[in-house]
Amino acid sequence: MHFLANPARFLRIARPATAWLLTIGLILAIAGMAAGLALTPPDYLQGETVRILYIHVPSAWLGMAGWGGIAAASISQLVWRHPLAAIAGRACAPAGATFAGICLITGSIWGRPTWGTWWEWDGRLTSMLILFFLYLGFIALAGAERERGGDGRISAIYGLVGAINLPIIHYSVLWWRTLHQGESIGLTGTTIDSSLLWPLPLTMVGFTCLFAAVVLMRMRAELARTKVEARLRRTAAA
């Protein structure tokens, strides 16, 4: 991790990595979505609406992974004072918020024909909505802190406190058995038939690569902006 503490070294890796992640991500995400729309059979119970799974599950994973990234960056900043940690945390937030939003909207669209309702104040849905609002709070707080020249410590603490919501989201379907179905994909197996499941790894990996590309692009933008600001300050002082 400290290998990447030097921004010049980080950029040498980030520039080619961005292009690779974008290319692989676009290919896999498009292939997975096309397969999910056209090649898999309808589910015996949910019918055609099961196809929403191929975009809803990756967006839920990335909505949560984004905050996991913020929490990891926050620890790195508070404990090791890693120079790129605050930038990495800020870079994760817009991507995580977007995928949390996509998860909420696609889940709601899936719920209408399947459950008969757009929304239910169920444990999983509510904790995911809270995650979305936590993202908005983080974006506002980190932006304000940066504007005032802060070191990002307040937003790092906020990022760590907000991580409490991650296990709540994960276990919500076990703790409050309401409308959202229980865990259908775990580390040890799945309850989904393989004829329906196979496009899901494509969209999972594809959207994850796109997420990583966005984070790298945001970090590169912020590093470039910091360089411009430092240069302008030096010019003004001279």
Place this chain on the structure above:
Amino acid sequence: MNPWPFVLGAYATAVLGTGGLLLWAFASMRGAEAAADSLKRR
């Protein structure tokens, strides 16, 4: 109830959301790096 409008609506949300995010991140990166490069050349 015809499920296809829901399925296509969900896919459109994902494609537009992800596409918009990628375009915004790419444009802001290009803009910031171009500004840094032009300042360096000055």
